[in-house]
Amino acid sequence: MRFLDDRRPSHDLTYDDVFMVPRRSTVSSRYDVDLTTHDGTGATLPLVVANMTAIAGKRMAETVARRGGIVVVPQDIPIPVVTDVVSWVKRRHLVFDTCIELSPTQTVAEALSLIPKRAHRCAVVVEDGRPLGVLTLADCAEVDRFAQARDVMRPAEVTISADTDPRSAFDLLDASRAPVAVGVDGDGRLVGVLTRTGALRATLYEPAVDSTGGLRIAAAVGVNGDVADKAARLLEAGVDCLVVDTAHGHQDRMLEALAAVRALSPSVPVAAGNVVSAEGTRDLIEAGADIVKVGVGPGAMCTTRMMTGVGRPQFSAVLECAAAARELGKHVWADGGVRHPRDVALALAAGASSVMIGSWFAGTHESPGDLVEDSSGRSYKASFGMASARAVANRTSADSAYDRARKGLYEEGISSSRMYLDPARPGVEDLIDEICSGVRSSCTYAGARSLEEFHERALVGVQSAAGFTEGRPLATSW
Numbered sequence: 075m076r077f078l079d080d081r082r083p084s085h086d087l088t089y090d091d092v093f094m095v096p097r098r099s100t101v102s103s104r105y106d107v108d109l110t111t112h113d114g115t116g117a118t119l120p121l122v123v124a125n126m127t128a129i130a131g132k133r134m135a136e137t138v139a140r141r142g143g144i145v146v147v148p149q150d151i152p153i154p155v156v157t158d159v160v161s162w163v164k165r166r167h168l169v170f171d172t173c174i175e176l177s178p179t180q181t182v183a184e185a186l187s188l189i190p191k192r193a194h195r196c197a198v199v200v201e202d203g204r205p206l207g208v209l210t211l212a213d214c215a216e217v218d219r220f221a222q223a224r225d226v227m228r229p230a231e232v233t234i235s236a237d238t239d240p241r242s243a244f245d246l247l248d249a250s251r252a253p254v255a256v257g258v259d260g261d262g263r264l265v266g267v268l269t270r271t272g273a274l275r276a277t278l279y280e281p282a283v284d285s286t287g288g289l290r291i292a293a294a295v296g297v298n299g300d301v302a303d304k305a306a307r308l309l310e311a312g313v314d315c316l317v318v319d320t321a322h323g324h325q326d327r328m329l330e331a332l333a334a335v336r337a338l339s340p341s342v343p344v345a346a347g348n349v350v351s352a353e354g355t356r357d358l359i360e361a362g363a364d365i366v367k368v369g370v371g372p373g374a375m376c377t378t379r380m381m382t383g384v385g386r387p388q389f390s391a392v393l394e395c396a397a398a399a400r401e402l403g404k405h406v407w408a409d410g411g412v413r414h415p416r417d418v419a420l421a422l423a424a425g426a427s428s429v430m431i432g433s434w435f436a437g438t439h440e441s442p443g444d445l446v447e448d449s450s451g452r453s454y455k456a457s458f459g460m461a462s463a464r465a466v467a468n469r470t471s472a473d474s475a476y477d478r479a480r481k482g483l484y485e486e487g488i489s490s491s492r493m494y495l496d497p498a499r500p501g502v503e504d505l506i507d508e509i510c511s512g513v514r515s516s517c518t519y520a521g522a523r524s525l526e527e528f529h530e531r532a533l534v535g536v537q538s539a540a541g542f543t544e545g546r547p548l549a550t551s552w
């Protein structure tokens with residue numbers, strides 16, 4: 075990456091402060107751009123979902139890995155639960171979504187509480203593992219809440235073998251009025267469902283899979299307690315990347331935790347953070363990190379900068395840390411503060427191998443929380459930061475009352491935030507589509523076919539607040 079006219083600014087910058095200048099290009103299609111990251115995580119997209127309890131659950135993990143990204147399960151989840159989640163995610167189908175299954179006698183009331191948990195907006199009525207029909211929200215409208223699924227369901231108009239190629243599935247769905255294709259195995263047992271858009275996506279994205287063909291997933295450990303034991307159990311569970319995470323990553327306890335993890339000789343990459351300086355990056359790499367997580371204070375749920383004055387504008391932090399990591403043959407993830415596809419593109423231009431996203435994905439069907447409606451009928455999910463009073467209370471629930479009270483005094487995150495679903499993009503895959511379109515297009519403007527070429531060719535300038543505002547679209551007239 076170069077600054078325009080080699081004018082490197084004397085002050086630090088964040089994403090909104092910068093823009094990219096188009097360059098002469100030989101890339102004639104956005105589909106010619108390869109978004110694979112080469113940081114050893116095996117992701118085919120440069121997207122990592124942040125280890126936040128309100129965001130990174132098993133449904134998110136399945137959905138994101140199917141499109142090529144990777145989800146980090148938070149350190150606050152008990153390890154036996156993480157073990158179950160890892161094995162569940164690895165058993166998911168690579169094309170079909172896992173769907174909600176209802177027995178024929180379950181009620182419409184139950185269906186209505188379950189269907190909003192899936193972006194494909196339906197459930198499958200199943201008997202002895204075989205699909206009987208499909209139930210959508212429309213089928214449940216104006217029906218007695220105690221009516222049974224078998225009396226309200228519609229027949230599965232498109233039932234296909236789970237090894238049907240996605241392009242044929244797309245054509246079948248396009249020619250029908252069915253909301254989903256129901257996928258079955260050779261014995262006619264339910265495998266999952268596929269929407270028309272899902273079939274399209276299956277032709278465009280490549281799932282992030284391990285050597286045995288299971289979807290990839292990462293998990294985090296903190297720096298407290300017996301880090302080596304927790305890390306060993308997560309590796310045993312089969313995680314594809316281990317993340318050692320604490321607010322202030324450039325501290326002795328982190329360096330000791332990394333040494334303990336490295337002593338296990340993990341065969342998967344180890345990520346660690348957070349830091350915002352070249353010195354911090356080098357120290358973490360020297361202690362054993364393959365990937366350094368960069369970002370102090372940019373997160374949407376984060377109050378660190380207001381509480382402490384500590385942090386660093388994220389674009390400069392990523393640029394400096396990525397350069398330091400590259401000198402040592404290692405990588406950085408740009409963690410936090412990403413709200414638009416442009417922010418992802420700029421972090422990659424600055425040299426990040428991947429971009430970590432939390433809150434943006436909180437307001438989607440796939441985040442773990444229940445969908446709630448506000449007084450005006452808009453749907454949202456509740457979210458919270460991992461250093462918020464809510465998360466600290468959860469993390470310290472086994473401590474004595476005194477210790478909990480002591481720890482409860484330190485809060486650096488928001489405990490309750492409403493993340494509204496975008497009606498046009500209510501699923502995480504809709505957001506991934508939007509991000510990938512933006513980033514592919516950024517790469518072609520820079521004349522790059524890969525993320526490495528993008529970093530090499532990106533030409534970045536500094537803009538005023540008015541420059542940023544000029545780039546925003548206008549919803550109504552002046």
Ligand SMILES: NC(=O)C1=CN([C@@H]2O[C@H](COP(=O)(O)OP(=O)(O)OC[C@H]3O[C@@H](n4cnc5c(N)ncnc54)[C@H](OP(=O)(O)O)[C@@H]3O)[C@@H](O)[C@H]2O)C=CC1
Pocket residue numbers: 125296297298319320321322325348369370371372373376378410459460461469481484486
């Ligand atoms: N990227 C960011 O800007 C930030 C991210 N977070 C996220 O919140 C989650 C919880 O992190 P964390 O609070 O580190 O929790 P941890 O459970 O990992 O605990 C951190 C430990 O380090 C000690 N510590 C020393 N200095 C600090 C410091 N400046 N901030 C916090 N702890 C410190 C604490 O001891 P003692 O309590 O005795 O001081 C505590 O025992 C993580 O997921 C982290 O990534 C949190 C804040 C900022």
Ligand SMILES: Nc1nc2c(ncn2[C@@H]2O[C@H](COP(=O)(O)O)[C@@H](O)[C@H]2O)c(=O)[nH]1
Pocket residue numbers: 124125126348369371372373374375376377378409410411412430431432433434458459460461462486487488
């Ligand atoms: N200071 C705090 N930082 C937090 C907290 N919870 C999470 N985080 C950090 O934010 C990113 C995600 O950023 P986002 O803008 O995409 O939401 C996450 O990975 C952490 O580094 C918190 O409570 N306090």
Ligand SMILES: [K+]
Pocket residue numbers: 371372373374375376377
């Ligand atoms: K913030």
